[in-house]
Amino acid sequence: MIRNAIIIDAGDNIATVLRDVAAGGDVVAGLGDETVVLAAVEPIPFGHKVAVRAIAKDEEILKYGAVIGAATQDIAQGMHVHVQNVVSLRGRGDLEAGEK
Amino acid sequence: MSFLGYRRANGQVGTRNYVGVLATVACANEVALGIANQVRGTMAFTHQQGCCQTPPDLERVTRTLSGLGCNPNLAAVILVSLGCEGTDVEAVAEAIKATGKPVEILPIQQSGGLANTLAKGTLIAQKLVMDASRIEREPCDDSDLVVGLKCGSSDTTSGLAPNPALGLAVERLTEAGGTAVMGEVTEFIGAEHILAAQAKDEATGRRILDLVERMENRAKAVGVDMRGGQPTPGNIKGGLTTIEEKSLGAIAKAGRAVVQDVYEYGERPRVKGLVVMDSPGREPELLTGMAAAGCNVIVFTTGRGAPQGFPFVPVLKVTGNRNTWETLVDHMDLSVHEVVDGSESMPAAAARLYDAILGVAGGVTTKAEVSGYFKAMDIYVTGPVI
Incomplete structure (x- = not known):
């Protein structure tokens, strides 16, 4: 199968798609020499992220083996992972304003 | 030579x-x-x-x-x-x-x-x-290069191809005795621990962390979530979700080179090798800061296609996005999108990029120079106009 996505680090819970993937389409993600295949449950645009496994609400999102944010809701495998279901954990002046 | x-x-x-x-x-x-x-x-x-x-x-x-x-x-x-x-x-x-x-x-x-x-x-x-006009070019070495590192209008391809390729080029440059200046401290947020670990000693690493804290506090002082400002709306459309994700891709520009020292905005490095300079990510201020630091070439990686250059320092534009390379022909100087496709190796792309840097240093003009696309420039300020 031709790869259309990449998982950068073995610990990552998301893959980055390298072509537009339609809802129901296969995400064929390379992780070094391994290939992980899953179905996209919604359209994933070029360059965007897809969950490679189920991610629970508040769980950390991992890319490059590092934390890039946290899930604001449960995210199923194959779902689009982006601003609609992930928040940043840094530069959050809004949270500090709330604490005051 | x-x-x-x-x-x-x-x-x-x-x-x-x-x-x-x-x-x-x-x-x-x-x-x-x-x-x-x-x-x-x-x-x-x-x-x-x-x-x-x-x-x-x-x-x-x-x-x-x-x-x-x-x-x-x-x-x-x-x-x-x-x-x-x-x-x-x-x-x-x-x-x-x-x-x-x-x-x-x-x-x-x-x-x-x-x-x-x-x-x-x-x-x-x-x-x-x-x-x-009487001054002539003479043979120079890699060690005479002071290269500014910049990424802008990033998408997720930036962290996959052009930034890591630039990182390899920076490793080669610094091993050859050259200097690389890394700015954009906002885009260390979430990845600062990695960069600090690359510092030559703990004190230098601490100064990187301090710069990031200062920048993050400036952003937080406004009392809002900085998303929309960083990452930008364009970054978000390109698939970058948070500043942490943008930063992790951005710091790849440094490769695994050792950070030798940390400087204030616009200060000329007093050492060779990779150095960090305080600066925001925005182009007019960042490019000015790089020029003030004495950079004689700036490499600017981009995903969606940033056009800006600088009046008297050549700015080499490198993209990893095939669409950007094919459509923004009068702005992009080099493409490494075949790394994303899997048809070119990262070291091969880095070698092409290094050759392009030497070419530009020797007088090959960049797209921004030819088009005169370098009018947006300013000096970074942190206080109010009074």
């Missing part, structure tokens, strides 16, 4: 040979532009600062203008002053003079206004350009 450059009196090497016409305050921009428009071989630097600002900002403006004037890509400098500004114009002139290059100050209020200053400045600029 790796490229032909202009070796200056102080030993620094220029990749270009312009006469700089620098406005020392926003009020002098018109005259600086007027002189530069009249005389081929000059480049104007204009900005919106230099008066009615807090002392730390005025000090930064003075330091930045000094650094710009000292940049080895300028053979000589004309400082166009209004005559009543907050910038320490004498200090700027003294700093530039110390490099051994000619400096002239033109105060508009003492020179009889626009028309008279323009006439006087035009004649001075003509002479300086003719003098500069």
Whole structure:
């Protein structure tokens, strides 16, 4: 199968798609020499992220083996992972304003 | 020898040979532009600062203008002053003079206004350009390069191909004795622990963490989530979700090179190798800071396609996005999108990028230079206009 996505680090819970993937389409993600295949449950645009496994609400999102944010809701495998279901954990002046 | 450059009196090497016409305050921009428009071989630097600002900002403006004037890509400098500004114009002139290059100050209020200053400045600029034209390029080495690292209008391809390719090029450059300047401290947020671990010692790593904390506190002081500002709406459309994700891709530009030192905005590095300079991510201020730090080439990676260059420092545009490469033909200089496709290896792309840097250093023009796409420039300020 031709790869259309990449998982950068073995610990990552998301893959980055390298072509537009339609809802129901296969995400064929390379992780070094391994290939992980899953179905996209919604359209994933070029360059965007897809969950490679189920991610629970508040769980950390991992890319490059590092934390890039946290899930604001449960995210199923194959779902689009982006601003609609992930928040940043840094530069959050809004949270500090709330604490005051 | 790796490229032909202009070796200056102080030993620094220029990749270009312009006469700089620098406005020392926003009020002098018109005259600086007027002189530069009249005389081929000059480049104007204009900005919106230099008066009615807090002392730390005025000090930064003075330091930045000094650094710009000292940049080895300028053979000589004309400082166009209004005559009543907050910038320490004498200090700027003294700093530039110390490099051994000619400096002239033109105060508009003492020179009889626009028309008279323009006439006087035009004649001075003509002479300086003719003098500069006698300087010839000579053989220079990789160690004479001071390369600024910048990424902008990023998408997720930035962190997959052009930034890691640039990282490999930086490793090669610094091993060869060259210098690389990494700015964009906002884009360390979430990845600072990785960069700090690459510092030459714990104290240097601590200074990187301190810079990031200072920048994050500035953003947080506004009391909102900075998303939308960083990452930008364009970054988000390109698939970048959070500043942490953007940062992790951005710091790949440093490769695994050792961070030798940490500097304030616009300060010239006193050591060779990879250094970090305080600066925001926005192009006008970042590119100015790099030029003030003495960079003689800037490499600018982009996903969605950032067009900006800088008047007297060549800015090489590298993309990893095939669509951007195919559609933005008059802005992109190099593409490494085949790394994303899997049809080119990362080391091969990095080698092409390194060759392109040496080519530009030796005089190959960049798209931004050819098109004159370098008018957005400014000096970084952190305080209010008062």
